Amino acid sequence: MKTKHNYQITGFCHRFLSDYIEEGSCCIDATCGNGNDTEFLCRKAGKTGKVYAFDIQAQAVQRTAERLKNAGYGERAVLYCAGHEHMGEYVREKADVIMFNFGYLPGGNHSVATRAETSVRAVREAMGLLKKGGVISLCIYSGGDTGYEERDALMACLRELDPRSWLVIVCSYYNRKNDPPQPVFVIRM
Numbered sequence: 001m002k003t004k005h006n007y008q009i010t011g012f013c014h015r016f017l018s019d020y021i022e023e024g025s026c027c028i029d030a031t032c033g034n035g036n037d038t039e040f041l042c043r044k045a046g047k048t049g050k051v052y053a054f055d056i057q058a059q060a061v062q063r064t065a066e067r068l069k070n071a072g073y074g075e076r077a078v079l080y081c082a083g084h085e086h087m088g089e090y091v092r093e094k095a096d097v098i099m100f101n102f103g104y105l106p107g108g109n110h111s112v113a114t115r116a117e118t119s120v121r122a123v124r125e126a127m128g129l130l131k132k133g134g135v136i137s138l139c140i141y142s143g144g145d146t147g148y149e150e151r152d153a154l155m156a157c158l159r160e161l162d163p164r165s166w167l168v169i170v171c172s173y174y175n176r177k178n179d180p181p182q183p184v185f186v187i188r189m
Contacts, residue, residue, distance in 0.1 A: 009181040010101070012171075013137045014040050016185060017097050020135050021045055025096040028129065029053040029077075030084040030122055031114065035064030037099045042073035051077040052091050054084045084114075084122035087129065094131040102150055103141035116153035123157060123186075127166075130188045138184040151182065158186065165189055 006012070014037075021027060023046035029038040032053035041051045055061050061081045068074050080090055084100070100123070102114045126136050142151040158168045167187040173180035 009139045009173075009183050010036060013037075013099070013139060013183055013185075016183075017099070017135060017137055018044060020097050020133075021049075022096075024048040026050045026093055026131075027052070028087060028091060028095050028098040028126070030087060030098055030100045030126060031055060031102070032064040032079065033060050033101055035067035037101065038064050038077055038079075039067055039071050039073060041097065041099070042068060042071070042076040045076070047076070049076065050093070052087070052095075053077050053079045054082055054087055054090075056081070056083050083118060085118045085125055087122070088125045091129055093129075094134070095126075095129050096131055096134045098126040098130060098134070098136045099139075100126070100137065101139040101141075102154070114150060116150040119150055120153050120157050123154065127186070127188070132188050134188050136186040138182075138186070140182040140184060142179045142182070154184075158184065161186070 021044040025045045027041040027045050027049065029041055032038045032055045038051060038053040045051055053064055058081050061079050065079055068077055082090065102119055130136060138154065140151050140154060142148050161168060167189055169185040171183045
């Protein structure tokens, strides 16, 4: 029987990241939203892993907490209602995987969204927390009020990374219309 693959951006990123996460891994969900990625990280890192999750919206942190509790992972993650650009103030260890979803909270207020300046700072912060051989995933949703500006700022930041230290893989849903999301992976060499 053939495996059915999920090619939506989060499913695609989960498959890519699975090779980097094992029992006991340290992972960060920089934008926990409704908790989908946080739950994935908790499941993959297992009982001995550590998962940290951040969001600036209390509603997102609460939804993530409820989701984790319902999945039986309530004790596997530490949740912070804080901006992702401040994750280094809370996480004191190196991470195997760090995930970002840029844009707004699905089902939430669209006027509250990630912004170019803080997102670039957050990615730089994540780079400092990433283990050698670790990976950062960025799900970049462009369009809307600030999406293009944020996408362009993130891509400009990544373009300047030293290729001896970082591998940046940019993927695209090339034949999709209307500003499809863009998965990007940043691997520390």
